[in-house]
Amino acid sequence: MRFRPTDDQRALRDGVRALLARRFDREALRAAVDRPGRLDRALWRELGAAGFFALRLPEADGGVGLGLPEAVLAFEEAGRALLPGPLLATHLAAGRVPGAAEGETVVAAVDGGGLVEWLAQADVVSGDADGAVPLNSVDPLTPLHTVPARGAADPTAVLLTAAEQLGTATRACELAVQHARAREQFGRPIGAFQAVKHLCADLLVRVETARAAVYAAAVTADPADIAAARLLADEAAVRGARDCLQVHGGMGFTWEADVHLLLKRAWVRTRRAGGGTESEELLARDLLSGTGGQRSCLR
Amino acid sequence: MDLSDSPEDAEFRARLREWLAKALPALPPKPSPDDWPGRRAYDLGWQRTLYEAGYADVHWEASPGVRLIFLEETEKAGAPYVGAGFVGLLHAGPTIAAEGTAEQRARWLPPVLRGEEVWCQGFSEPDAGSDLAALRTRARRDGDDYVVSGSKIWTSHAEVADWCELLVRTDPRAPKHRGITWLAMPMDAPGVTVRPLRTLAGSAEFAEVFLDEVRVPVANRVGAENDGWRVTMVTLSFERGTAFVGEVVACRRVLGELAVRARRDGRWDDPVLRRRLGRLNAEFRALWRLTQWNVSEAEAARGGVPGVGGSVFKLRYSQARQELYDTAAEVLGDAALDLDRPWVRDRLSSLSYTIAAGTSQIQRDIVAERILGLPKGR
Ligand SMILES: Cc1cc2nc3c(=O)[nH]c(=O)nc-3n(C[C@H](O)[C@H](O)[C@H](O)COP(=O)(O)OP(=O)(O)OC[C@H]3O[C@@H](n4cnc5c(N)ncnc54)[C@H](O)[C@@H]3O)c2cc1C
Numbered sequence: 001m002r003f004r005p006t007d008d009q010r011a012l013r014d015g016v017r018a019l020l021a022r023r024f025d026r027e028a029l030r031a032a033v034d035r036p037g038r039l040d041r042a043l044w045r046e047l048g049a050a051g052f053f054a055l056r057l058p059e060a061d062g063g064v065g066l067g068l069p070e071a072v073l074a075f076e077e078a079g080r081a082l083l084p085g086p087l088l089a090t091h092l093a094a095g096r097v098p099g100a101a102e103g104e105t106v107v108a109a110v111d112g113g114g115l116v117e118w119l120a121q122a123d124v125v126s127g128d129a130d131g132a133v134p135l136n137s138v139d140p141l142t143p144l145h146t147v148p149a150r151g152a153a154d155p156t157a158v159l160l161t162a163a164e165q166l167g168t169a170t171r172a173c174e175l176a177v178q179h180a181r182a183r184e185q186f187g188r189p190i191g192a193f194q195a196v197k198h199l200c201a202d203l204l205v206r207v208e209t210a211r212a213a214v215y216a217a218a219v220t221a222d223p224a225d226i227a228a229a230r231l232l233a234d235e236a237a238v239r240g241a242r243d244c245l246q247v248h249g250g251m252g253f254t255w256e257a258d259v260h261l262l263l264k265r266a267w268v269r270t271r272r273a274g275g276g277t278e279s280e281e282l283l284a285r286d287l288l289s290g291t292g293g294q295r296s297c298l299r
Numbered sequence: 300m301d302l303s304d305s306p307e308d309a310e311f312r313a314r315l316r317e318w319l320a321k322a323l324p325a326l327p328p329k330p331s332p333d334d335w336p337g338r339r340a341y342d343l344g345w346q347r348t349l350y351e352a353g354y355a356d357v358h359w360e361a362s363p364g365v366r367l368i369f370l371e372e373t374e375k376a377g378a379p380y381v382g383a384g385f386v387g388l389l390h391a392g393p394t395i396a397a398e399g400t401a402e403q404r405a406r407w408l409p410p411v412l413r414g415e416e417v418w419c420q421g422f423s424e425p426d427a428g429s430d431l432a433a434l435r436t437r438a439r440r441d442g443d444d445y446v447v448s449g450s451k452i453w454t455s456h457a458e459v460a461d462w463c464e465l466l467v468r469t470d471p472r473a474p475k476h477r478g479i480t481w482l483a484m485p486m487d488a489p490g491v492t493v494r495p496l497r498t499l500a501g502s503a504e505f506a507e508v509f510l511d512e513v514r515v516p517v518a519n520r521v522g523a524e525n526d527g528w529r530v531t532m533v534t535l536s537f538e539r540g541t542a543f544v545g546e547v548v549a550c551r552r553v554l555g556e557l558a559v560r561a562r563r564d565g566r567w568d569d570p571v572l573r574r575r576l577g578r579l580n581a582e583f584r585a586l587w588r589l590t591q592w593n594v595s596e597a598e599a600a601r602g603g604v605p606g607v608g609g610s611v612f613k614l615r616y617s618q619a620r621q622e623l624y625d626t627a628a629e630v631l632g633d634a635a636l637d638l639d640r641p642w643v644r645d646r647l648s649s650l651s652y653t654i655a656a657g658t659s660q661i662q663r664d665i666v667a668e669r670i671l672g673l674p675k676g677r
Contacts, residue, residue, distance in 0.1 A: 001591060192674040216302060220302065
């Protein structure tokens with residue numbers, strides 16, 4: 001057992017992080033907020049060239065030939081940067097939809113739960129989006145449509161969503177800690193006050209617990225592990241963003257601070273694939289399957 | 300990222316399983332929870348069995364990964380946990396192994412491994428709990444002895460212990476962390492009085508220990524005089540590492556039993572309860588993965604002394620354990636008020652998890668200050 005990223009996996013993560021830091025820094029994030037519903041096609045192609053969409057495609061098919069753990073690390077970075085766009089749908093379409101792997105074609109997908117992200121901006125829609133109704137999306141960086149719920153959740157989509165949530169939770173923790181160190185009240189950094197300190201500690205505990213669950217699910221690809229990863233990561237992202245907001249005080253309630261972007265994106269992702277109830281039910285059934293708890297322990 | 304056993308680990312696991320299948324049926328019946336001498340004999344007997352089979356030093360010598368397999372497999376097979384051997388095997392022993400002289404190691408370690416001697420931990424005092432460094436039990440040098448007076452509290456297994464790892468103040472004028480010394484005190488020394496305390500579960504698993512001019516040889520000091528705080532930190536980081544591996548495995552089993560029980564009683568149709576159980580499944584799966592993560596980190600960091608990741612784990616685990624037994628009560632309904640029912644006593648004892656071995660508030664301070672780098676002070 002060596003349950004930590006290998007050197008290659010670290011290098012891949014650092015590579016994605018560096019690319020996003022260069023091409024999608026805070027300024028770019030805020031610019032995207034100011035131009036809602038517009039996708040940066042040049043960035044999309046750059047992601048394609050870097051292998052973001054073709055990551056799990058076999059090398060014989062022109063892909064990078066890596067697996068779920070690598071994809072999870074890449075999606076975590078995307079979640080950390082709050083990178084907008086139908087990343088998941090395009091990634092899942094690579095190899096099936098011409099141009100998706102390269103980032104030439106933007107693909108939107110009808111999610112099992114009935115939500116469609118970025119429908120109007122996509123070149124190709126996978127699934128039946130007939131009669132889709134637009135929502136006035138709460139997240140300025142995710143245009144949304146709904147269709148009647150159809151189809152089952154794809155476990156890979158659930159796992160990669162959990163990876164994005166993990167990244168967003170990590171960002172929330174980082175922002176909260178930065179602010180707690182910098183902002184002073186009563187003559188000292190607010191991070192010296194225990195009430196604030198403990199909010200930050202809980203943020204980290206949720207992030208690290210979710211990280212272990214998400215990475216393990218990427219290794220085992222076990223549906224129950226994936227369901228667990230989803231629940232933990234949703235919690236880490238949503239509660240993390242809420243606590244981060246609290247640590248920011250009045251600033252946290254502004255449009256100008258990034259905190260609301262974290263929370264709103266986390267909310268959108270909790271609704272993917274029909275929401276967490278599916279996962280809770282799957283995990284409940286797993287308890288009765290007898291082998292449930294023990295099987296994956298043995299790995 | 301790899302969760303599978305290496306060939307050597309797989310072989311260790313297979314050999315251990317095979318041995319457990321043979322050794323466990325030969326175990327004597329479990330003593331009743333209130334029979335402390337009986338429990339001491341039972342726990343030591345098991346340690347002796349491990350010793351004879353060559354597994355006694357798995358907590359010290361083996362890599363963290365092998366220790367994880369050992370704890371996982373013994374729990375799954377239903378083998379006893381360290382019990383009364385806890386402090387000797389997981390606190391005092393590792394401390395002496397790391398900080399003791401050759402003579403001290405030769406005197407104290409073999410009896411722990413052979414299951415002959417029980418240790419207890421005399422750290423907390425009535426006025427020094429979370430603020431452990433405020434401890435006041437005095438030790439005054441007199442020739443080749445320290446003369447110790449004061450009192451300790453919440454000392455688990457004190458009634459059945461042979462030795463106590465004792466923290467005393469040797470320099471009352473020094474800053475509070477710098478005047479502390481670590482001593483091994485024989486529990487049968489004149490001047491030691493043990494008064495059992497009754498826990499809220501009705502049992503007597505911890506005690507007050509009064510020390511009145513107890514003579515402890517200077518040769519029983521581990522580490523330098525006034526260097527006891529550093530020595531203690533070695534010990535505490537051990538406790539917060541792999542100490543709960545077996546319990547996580549056990550919690551997952553209990554969760555499965557709860558589900559079966561809920562279905563049998565017709566409670567399974569209640570979606571609120573069912574999803575609560577599903578969530579707990581997620582929680583304990585994640586805690587198991589977090590354990591594997593921490594162990595892998597410890598292996599990578601060599602040394603094998605668990606780091607602050609243990610505090611992250613303990614915070615989450617202690618809360619999850621309480622939630623597990625609160626959910627058990629939900630499944631049991633009125634039977635949750637009957638002490639003779641399974642899980643009811645476990646529910647009571649789960650209440651200590653957010654207090655013992657550093658309260659959750661103190662753990663949050665540790666996480667915030669040592670991992671996140673937030674300023675010290677409140
Ligand atoms: C079952 C059990 C077994 C034990 N076994 C042993 C043993 O074998 N040997 C031994 O030495 N000790 C043992 N202990 C003692 C244990 O380590 C202490 O109870 C623990 O460290 C807390 O100390 P305290 O009880 O004095 O509580 P206090 O320190 O008085 O704490 C009371 C409350 O105040 C909070 N608090 C205190 N300081 C702060 C702060 N700075 N910031 C925020 N909140 C704070 C605490 O979190 C807690 O909620 C055991 C305890 C239990 C419950």
